[in-house]
Amino acid sequence: xxxxxxxxxxxxxxxxxxxxxxxxxxxxxxxxxxxxxxxxxxxxxxxxxxxxxxxxxxxxxxxxxxxxxxxxxxxxxxxxxxxxxxxxxxxxxxxxxxxxxxxxxxxxxxxxxxxxxxxxxxxxxxxxxxxxxxxxxxxxxxxxxxxxxxxxxxxxxxxxxxxxxxxxxxxxxxxxxxxxxxxxxxxxxxxxxxxxxxxxxxxxxxxxxxxxxxxxxxxxxxxxxxxxxxxxxxxxxxxxxxx
Numbered sequence: 001x002x003x004x005x006x007x008x009x010x011x012x013x014x015x016x017x018x019x020x021x022x023x024x025x026x027x028x029x030x031x032x033x034x035x036x037x038x039x040x041x042x043x044x045x046x047x048x049x050x051x052x053x054x055x056x057x058x059x060x061x062x063x064x065x066x067x068x069x070x071x072x073x074x075x076x077x078x079x080x081x082x083x084x085x086x087x088x089x090x091x092x093x094x095x096x097x098x099x100x101x102x103x104x105x106x107x108x109x110x111x112x113x114x115x116x117x118x119x120x121x122x123x124x125x126x127x128x129x130x131x132x133x134x135x136x137x138x139x140x141x142x143x144x145x146x147x148x149x150x151x152x153x154x155x156x157x158x159x160x161x162x163x164x165x166x167x168x169x170x171x172x173x174x175x176x177x178x179x180x181x182x183x184x185x186x187x188x189x190x191x192x193x194x195x196x197x198x199x200x201x202x203x204x205x206x207x208x209x210x211x212x213x214x215x216x217x218x219x220x221x222x223x224x225x226x227x228x229x230x231x232x233x234x235x236x237x238x239x240x241x242x243x
Contacts, residue, residue: 001081006088008059012051013092016063017192020044021117022100024182026107037178044183045171052163061163064186065089065209070146070216074224076153089188097192118193118201119184119208127179131207134181138211139218141173142185146219154227184208185215 023043027035035043052061060077062068065086071077077085097116104110115124121134129137145166151157152165170185177183184190190208194201 008055009088010092017096041174045167049167066212066216070220074220093188093192139215142212142215143219150223
């Protein structure tokens with residue numbers, strides 16, 4: 001694979017983190033016309049749909065360390081490329097959080113203590129869900145996300161519809177789990193905002209790496225076992241060339 005694959009992953013993860021978290025930080029609570037939980041969920045789904053059609057043919061459009069690891073577990077991605085992909089994704093997410101921060105501070109009353117779209121459990125869960133509930137939620141949601149990705153990109157699946165299925169799947173995941181953890185299922189997306197919030201967000205960040213990765217491996221491995229996997233498809237949304 002070439003540098004273009006990594007740049008594409010960084011750009012795609014930038015867009016997911018910036019637009020997804022930005023919808024929560026900037027638009028969700030805006031007086032009278034705020035988009036609310038439904039709008040934030042849809043925004044995250046739309047980031048995946050738009051990037052999948054834009055860069056799926058370049059990098060596979062993983063945008064998520066748990067997806068990359070899950071695809072490797074499912075036999076869809078070379079293990080030697082896992083670390084470079086994760087590095088690119090985390091860089092993209094941090095850049096997105098940086099840009100979002102410099103936009104958000106322009107609003108009167110902006111306060112990082114409100115969370116800056118960070119993920120959390122216990123007192124920092126939107127619904128005050130505890131550690132066990134939050135961990136289980138992230139594992140199950142990421143497992144099902146990988147299951148959807150593996151199925152939608154299977155060689156026998158309807159051609160051209162994978163981005164829609166994956167994006168709608170992510171939107172559905174957010175509709176269910178925002179009240180529990182503010183929805184991660186993506187360690188890179190969690191890392192960017194947490195670096196700015198610091199304190200509790202960094203202390204709880206471990207969960208939003210460990211649980212999604214476990215879920216990703218389970219989802220990828222389960223689908224690999226369940227399905228007669230065609231040979232040759234090694235990436236996520238579309239089969240990008242292994243350069």
